[in-house]
Amino acid sequence: MEYVWGYAIRREWPDGAHDLFGFAADPETAQRWLDRDRAYWRGGPVRPAAVYLVAANAADVDRHPVAGCRRSCCPDSPERGQR
Template sequence: MTDAEGAMADEFIWGYALRREWPDGRHDLFGFTPNAATAQRRLDRDERFWQPGPVRPVAVYIVPANAADVRQHPVDGCRSVSCPDSPERGGRR
């Protein structure tokens, strides 16, 4: 498989990712999985990690995403409004 074929395949693999939003407007998109239960476990773990610290995200929630969106997302925070986001996230999670 060539790199181009691999990139095309990622665009068709749908599942879930975590979106972490920061007070300054940046967000992170990470933890892609095709399994909803795995996404929920990752969300719970991320929430526990940040809870005791002085610096915390504004929100962390599960969003529907494809593998390519997550793989290509900037690692150091992003401000793009075109990134996967779920309008029905149900408050802070």
């Protein structure tokens, strides 16, 4: 499972930190999770600067810090296989 490639949600915060979570191997599941996350934050007083899908492997997501990451080596590429 560690080397399986798929998609994860990357949430950017105004202070420069980011979150990486929600690994999904198929694009349909990843898009549903992304839509749900965007809807959750849309009406609140605190909002991320950006929320988008990135190409990632399961290990990237599993080992990522829970919150407040500022590492530049984290996955930040756009979606793979855009339709």
